Amino acid sequence: MMRDARGAWTGCERVMDTLFGAVLNPLRHLGALAFLFFWLIALSGVYLYAVLDTSVEGAWRSVDDLSRNQWWFGGLLRSLHRYAADAFVLVAGLHLLREWLFGHYRGFRRYSWLTGVPLLLFALICGIGGFWLKWDQLGQFSATATAELLDWLPIFGSPFTRNFLVAEAVSDRLFSLFVFVHIGASLLLLFLAWFHVQRISHAQMLPPKRLAAGSTATLLALALLVPVMSQAPADLSVVQSAIAIDWLLLAVHPLMYATSPGWVWALSTGALLLLFSLPFTTRAARPAVARVDAAHCNGCRQCFDDCPYAAITMQPHPDGRPGKEIALVHADLCAGCGICTGACPPSTPFRSVEPLTTGIDMPQAPISVLRGRLETRLAALRGDRRIVVFGCDHGARVGTMESADVVAFSLLCTGMLPPSFVEYAMRCGATGVLVTGCAEGGCEFRLGNRWTGERLLGLRQPRLRARVPRERLRVVWAGRGDERSLRDALDALRDLPAPAMAGATGRPRRRVR
Secondary structure (H helix, E strand, C coil), rough: HHHHHHHHHHHHHHHHHHHHHHHHHHHHHHHHHHHHHHHHHHHHHHHHHCCCCCCCHHHHHHHHHHHHHHHHHHHHHHHHHHHHHHHHHHHHHHHHHHHHHHCCCCHHHHHHHHHHHHHHHHHHHHHHHHHHHCCCCCCCCCHHHHHHHHEEECCCCCCCHHHCCHHHHHCCCHHHHHHHHHHHHHHHHHHHHHHHHHCCCCCCCCCCCCHHHHHHHHHHHHHCCCCCCCEEECCCCCCCCCCCCCCCCCCHHHHHHHHCHHHHHHHHHHHHHHCCCCCCCCCCCCCCCCEECCCCCCCCHHHHHHHHCCEEEEEEECCCCCCCCCECCCCCCCCCHHHHHHHHHHCCCCCCCCCCCCCEEECCCHHHHHHHHHHHHHCCCCCCCEEEEECCCCCCCHHHHHHHCEEEEECHHHHHCCCHHHHHHHHHCCCEEEEEEECCCCCCCCCCCHHHHHCCCCCCCCCCCCCCCHEEEEECCCCCCCCHHHHHHHHHHCCHHHHHCCCCCCCCCCCCC
């Protein structure tokens, strides 16, 4: 069942890739979209709080006036505030669902999961509290329903519902409590979000600019076309029989009236306990941890800068030389992706050392083994065209690309590939090189595609040298099931004119770089 659900999600991502392109696919930027919507909520909320009359008599009037007398600014911000809150809960829930479907709650991801689950809870608390401040019939309904839910707990001395029995019971002091709940929950949400990204390097705090602009424009258009209006003022003397609610933020209230407060507490508590226990109740094979070779680590800090999960820190080198550092890998944070190997300058295959030893390497897939396999398998190919494919275990299946003129190597992550291997493959007789990995925006280890692309473009160390013929190199990001795009790239390499494909053959003479 889990596999079917994961397949359905992957299918949805492919459909969205077709509609928006992989780079702008909202399903690949759910966490970043949640941050965008949070900042829209915060910015619009500052203005709304400045004009809000936090008194029983003036609350409804001050909010309602925004929509009726200042619809072009205050009313627009009010609607944006509401729709951004709905959007935040929606994308945060989808983000949680995606991470669960793909098993991203174990091992090195445990911290992010445990700090991410409470974010959705505080978002709902913050959203519910926001309805109380406008003190219309919906706010009255929400406040009364929340009081009934809290009264079920046997830990309070007096019932909360007594505050909503008569109009005189609702005081300005109670409104101060409403403000505290709404703003306090918002600040806690921000604080937890900061913790959530602490063990993630280069965290994506905002989606791509075009996606951010499109999402903001969509919310603004919705705010203009369907503005949020206050319902009638709260009246405790009237029993509400039917009322329109926000089903994303207030679904807990009709659920309580359809069942019971006790059932809601049991359901919500059970769901939270299940989510929090997932990282501890499911076992996954622990990835092999990157190993540092002190004799070859020169303290360049490139692995430290490129690690996606802050698993590497720098410490004084054991040789005692002043100012010299060595990388230290924290086993509980290491994802076993090998991106650090691709970042290490001594990983170049042109080095004359035997065996090839680099500053940091993956014990289950040493870079020296990749060099040896590349030399052997390329030498076994015959014909005018010899193409090498470097891929990723989590992306399109590169093994299916192998043929009489193609050899393929699937790595832990494409980010593990030192860019010098592209040049080395061509020196060994490859007429073309195809580099691929997970679909764009969907890298299993977050930064593998990004760092690989920047290294091949010469924008990040270690760089692919400018003299390497770029026409003989193709870079295609493709997920599982998108092998067709790899075949198209291979056909393009096969179709290169003969002069462009002419290159050195045989094993190159290595030298230390």
